[in-house]
Amino acid sequence: QVQLVESGGGLVQAGGSLRLSCAASVSTFSLNAIGWYRQAPGKQRELVAGIRFGGSTNYADSVKGRFTISRDNAKNTAYLQMNSLKPEDTAVYYCNTLNRSWSWGQGTQVIVSS
Secondary structure (H helix, E strand, O other): OOOEEEEOOEEEEOOOOEEEEEEEOOOOHHHOOEEEEEEOOOOOOEEEEEEOOOOOEEEOOOOOOOEEEEEEHHHOEEEEEEOOOOHHHOEEEEEEEOOOOOOOOOOEEEEEEO
């Protein structure tokens, strides 16, 4: 069973930056399209960024131009660089494949204060 460990969250002021990491315990990490998701209180989990096998990326409109997804296949790790953070970015952030095929990790909490 794949284990996902997200880290890097925290409390930051609006306009600040955070870099999230997602470490996966799977040898086939490089073969999978990976996504970063977030879930705010009372809301559904949503995809905010995705990166495919060839490196192509896509972003939700709400984070486009502010967030950057990347991956290091040698380390089985995905990253989410978040800049110009807004209070509405406050959520628990998770990673998974783009078809949500792995078991969810515990996520990492991001709180953006105004």
